[in-house]
Amino acid sequence: MIEVFFQYDFLQNALIAGILIGFIAPMLGVFLVVKRMSLVADALSHITLTGIAFHLMLANVFAVLSAYDPIFMGMVFAVIGALIIEQLRKVYTHFKEMAIPIILSGGVGLAVIFISLADGFNTDLYAYLFGSVAAVGQADLNTIIIITIIVVTLLILFYKEWFFISFDEEQASISGIRVDGWSFCSLFLWRSSLRQRCA
Amino acid sequence: MSSIIEVNNLTYQYTDIPVLENLNLSIERGSFLGLVGPNGSGKSTLIKCILGLAKPQAGTLSMFGSEINRFSEWGRIGYVSQRANRFNAGFPATVFEVVSMGLFGQVGLFRFIKKKDRNKVYDALQTVGMENFAKQPIGKLSGGQQQRVLIARALVSEPELLILDEPTVGIDAVSARKFYDLLGQLNREKGLTLLLVSHDVGTMTKYVTDVACLNKTIHFHGTAHDFEADKNLSTLYGYDVQQIIHEHEEIAK
Ligand SMILES: Nc1ncnc2c1ncn2[C@@H]1O[C@H](COP(=O)(O)OP(=O)(O)O)[C@@H](O)[C@H]1O
Ligand SMILES: [Mg+2]
Numbered sequence: 001m002i003e004v005f006f007q008y009d010f011l012q013n014a015l016i017a018g019i020l021i022g023f024i025a026p027m028l029g030v031f032l033v034v035k036r037m038s039l040v041a042d043a044l045s046h047i048t049l050t051g052i053a054f055h056l057m058l059a060n061v062f063a064v065l066s067a068y069d070p071i072f073m074g075m076v077f078a079v080i081g082a083l084i085i086e087q088l089r090k091v092y093t094h095f096k097e098m099a100i101p102i103i104l105s106g107g108v109g110l111a112v113i114f115i116s117l118a119d120g121f122n123t124d125l126y127a128y129l130f131g132s133v134a135a136v137g138q139a140d141l142n143t144i145i146i147i148t149i150i151v152v153t154l155l156i157l158f159y160k161e162w163f164f165i166s167f168d169e170e171q172a173s174i175s176g177i178r179v180d181g182w183s184f185c186s187l188f189l190w191r192s193s194l195r196q197r198c199a
Numbered sequence: 200m201s202s203i204i205e206v207n208n209l210t211y212q213y214t215d216i217p218v219l220e221n222l223n224l225s226i227e228r229g230s231f232l233g234l235v236g237p238n239g240s241g242k243s244t245l246i247k248c249i250l251g252l253a254k255p256q257a258g259t260l261s262m263f264g265s266e267i268n269r270f271s272e273w274g275r276i277g278y279v280s281q282r283a284n285r286f287n288a289g290f291p292a293t294v295f296e297v298v299s300m301g302l303f304g305q306v307g308l309f310r311f312i313k314k315k316d317r318n319k320v321y322d323a324l325q326t327v328g329m330e331n332f333a334k335q336p337i338g339k340l341s342g343g344q345q346q347r348v349l350i351a352r353a354l355v356s357e358p359e360l361l362i363l364d365e366p367t368v369g370i371d372a373v374s375a376r377k378f379y380d381l382l383g384q385l386n387r388e389k390g391l392t393l394l395l396v397s398h399d400v401g402t403m404t405k406y407v408t409d410v411a412c413l414n415k416t417i418h419f420h421g422t423a424h425d426f427e428a429d430k431n432l433s434t435l436y437g438y439d440v441q442q443i444i445h446e447h448e449e450i451a452k
Contacts, residue, residue, distance in 0.1 A: 034287060034289075034290055034291070036287075157308075157309055158308075160300075160303045160306070160311075160312070161303065161308075163292075163296070163300070164300045164303050166290075167290055167292060167297070167300065168300075170252065170280060171278070171280070171300070171352075172300075172303075173252070174250055174251075174252070174273055174276070174278055175273055175274070175300075175301070175303060175304030175356075176271065176273045176274070176304040177303065177304060
């Protein structure tokens, strides 16, 4: 059974990708869990779909866009979504968790509108929604390796800031740590590691 | 004596009704100031303004001689917030780690905690008598013990000013007294300037050097002795007569 991993490249890729994601996702995830934001990943993956649908819709009108990978638009949407979540968390100080469902359901709603405008459900969309670990190619693997290195380096360098902010945002900001910047940065990191799931 | 905090004509409002209005206050270096006032009188709001967490609509505020917007040496100020156990009790941090957070601002970006910093953490834990709990998870301690740990965190950066917002809420009377003893000692021996908000006026006035009464604005600011002597004022601001009687009874026994 094990030896097939040495025979087939796609299995090797899947194995390495699985191990790397299994390594960094919990490292980042633990910060989200203690900040009570465990569902943020879900919200951001839905808003990524909105971005992809938006791209596909635009590509119907502007043919030039078809040349680009819609995932980039998805990432732009996810970053915007992350910014809005941070903003909403500030507005609903006592109900911070509300920010996530707002983005989640809003994102899905928008995605459905974009999909209809893009003339029905495009088969492309399935691939982005349900990626397959067995389909990880060499290019995807390279991206995953680069992202893993970036995430691990940033975590080591900024561990103490993240740790403090996750524990107590108010105290962290008094001690001179830029809480806004860090929260956003961690959401962004989460986003980039999430992207791998779609790969 | 020089003043550490100068507040001039400060007004702050969350909605259209001001919570603080034309407030003036100066805190002298080396003093131990007790801030008293009824619920909702704006004590926590004033502290938020001092810490730069709330931006006043009018007036000026200077810390250590510099305008608050230009002030950046937050390590000179320690703060223990009103709801001490606001954090998640399941948070996987040890007492040591929590106290070391107090140093993160000073250690700075891209740097790690060194041996010298570890020693500071143990010293701060020793000051509050919690050195034997360093390896314990913070969530497993009692409320009073957690409070001591948070004080150690506020002290570890060796601040010149320590601000405490109702630190003894939910702590039994004996522990509260020990706690005030500790604050008094820090004030006398280390010359730490303290700003203490407390409801427990009767006990607190035994330890502080000065008292300020707040209700939208400062109605009184003078020595603890003058505050106690002014019966109208001390009754108005919740000076707990019962407790004094109780204490006398105890002594008589
Ligand atoms: N975030 C807030 N938004 C609106 N009003 C607030 C807020 N925080 C406090 N207040 C109001 O400001 C007043 C002063 O509150 P606070 O400073 O917490 O009082 P204290 O600490 O003296 O009990 C109260 O009337 C309270 O209702
Ligand atoms: Mg208060």
